[in-house]
Amino acid sequence: MVLNPVISKLVGKLVVLASASPRRQEILRNAGLRFEVVPSWFKETLSKELFKAPYEYAVETARQKALEVARRMPFKHLKTPDMVIGADTIVTVDGMILEKPVDKHDAYRMLSSLSGKEHSVFTGVAIVLCHEKENEEVDYQLIDFYEETKVKFADLSEDMLWEYINSGEPMDKAGGYGIQALGGMLVEYVHGDFLNVVGFPLNHFCKKLDVIYNHRFLFSDKTSESVRLIHNCVPSAPELTQKPPNAREDKSNPSSPSASPAHKLKRKNGNSKASERSWTLVNSLSKGTDGETKLHDSENKSTSIISRDEGIKLNVTAEEDSEPKKEDLQRIYELLDGFKASKALFTASKLGVFDLLHSKPGLDAEQVAQEVKASVKGAECLLEACVSLGLLRTKERTCPKPAYENTDLATGFLRSDAGFSLHGYIQHCNDTLWPLFSHLESAVKEGTSQREKVKKSKDDNSQEVKLRFMNAMHSSAKVAAKAIATAFDLSSYKTACDLGGCTGAMAYEFIKVHSELSVTVFDLPAVVELSEYFHPQHTDNRVSFKAGDFFKDELPKADLFILVRILHDLTDEKLHVLLSKIAAASTPGCGLLLGEIFLEEDRSGPSCGLLQALSMSEGKQRSAAEYSRLLKRHGFITAHVKHTNSLLGAMLCVKAGTTTASPAHS
């Protein structure tokens, strides 16, 4: 779901962020933008004295970063992006421009110059729109802007300064501080866009996208003929009129602006050296907010932008055809690509990429390929895909080869030894559910589960397969366990029985949060036998295991029965058999705690439940009210329902009759 509808205009387009900054990536990703990260090779070496105002320096650096990537990609990556975003953040105080400190002493110099004062943070942003023409030439449109935010630092003592410097945080940040982390403690106030200080002025960027798209600035197939570029210069640092700072003399490098004229990029003035100024560029639509005039001629359906500074004029005829609705398009592409994203995640997980990058962060694609025994090309694609999905990120300052590391998401959930590792569940999705879903069409036509068809015959009952299933249950149970265990006040219950409790993951969480409770895990003999593989290092005798079949065998005595992810797998008939056995084993006041995905009353969602149903052998997904009605038939009255933070909802029912227990909602 995207809050800013303009961002959805970019669905299906190849958007590239020419920055390795994890903070910029996070800001844009949080806004719902899908993009690839291709860090710019442009060296930030423009001489600052050449610029009248500090923001001009930031904007020029952003332009050069974005243009370098836009030019390189068709050759190095063999694809032309639709949009490249470049950004550069600087801090200015007392007329000085502060970038990233080179060492601790530089950080000290910067931070002490900020102490007790107000300073400005400027982020220059450049948006390069690339238009590949039929003859494979590429035209470029450049839109740039900057944002200023004022920040005031408190007076910083020497101790504070050094403590902060020694935290290591200042080293990769403009001005030597990161406002979003420890550096936030140094700040007295912020006037302006906070995200601009973090590294990217999201609000201004969205407004600019709005100008570009809603004023039909794009060259599209239909409109390109009617785009006239009257002015095409890049206002640049004086040195750029001679040679761009990143221009390489190496003629063999096709990304070099001075390389062979055979390359695809279009130069308006042939191959002259000074043609840096003659790329088909439309300059800044906003040299500051008042640097432009927009004229909309509704009769001619054209939009003209006239920049006072540069005298730029662009006429674009609006398309007659109605476009597909942006949100619809985004939704459709998300659905179409869903399986690709899942499989990329499964593959990276199976190859051990997240474990590898946890133990050795900063490896490049070649090193990863070597470690996981994959091809370099394949590893490169997989790593880049994982970056685009927010599972990996590229470290800053890693040019020319990107070095990869886990994002927080990967560290938290994808490492095999993370506390909330979903590694086991991912393996189950890949090895068991993926084949089932590839038979979905037959499953739907035949109305039967395809489990038999996808069984790998004899090995399907092997211990390995059972362990894989248990591992999947264990990892996903651990993620949901706390939410279920703490959903209600269970202090009146002393003994619980977790029916189908599998590895005991839920039981161990229950005893952790309920100090008086003992839990018996009841499961099939084959499962109980293997459960010891999953016991925590320090077992607690308040958790015990009992082997049995809950349809046939006597249930352990307990005053609370726990059923997590059990009932949806059962048909109504089987469910009644199990509930009557629980009811028979319960006295009035006994509790029954259910953990399930609860469907909406009108069965319109959530989709995780409805999609799960597509691969279920029997049983069905039900709403909380349906479960409540079924339980009531066995004397269990619903006391509370809670939609937890995990995918599972929780429901607490109490056996009717004279009761001493009165559980309360926590």
Ligand SMILES: C[S@@+](CC[C@H](N)C(=O)[O-])C[C@H]1O[C@@H](n2cnc3c(N)ncnc32)[C@H](O)[C@@H]1O
């Ligand atoms: C989907 S798993 C749920 C595991 C656990 N409750 C959780 O949420 O992580 C279903 C569990 O029920 C167990 N089970 C299935 N049929 C059973 C039966 N007839 N008697 C006892 N346990 C059974 C399975 O072995 C498995 O551990």
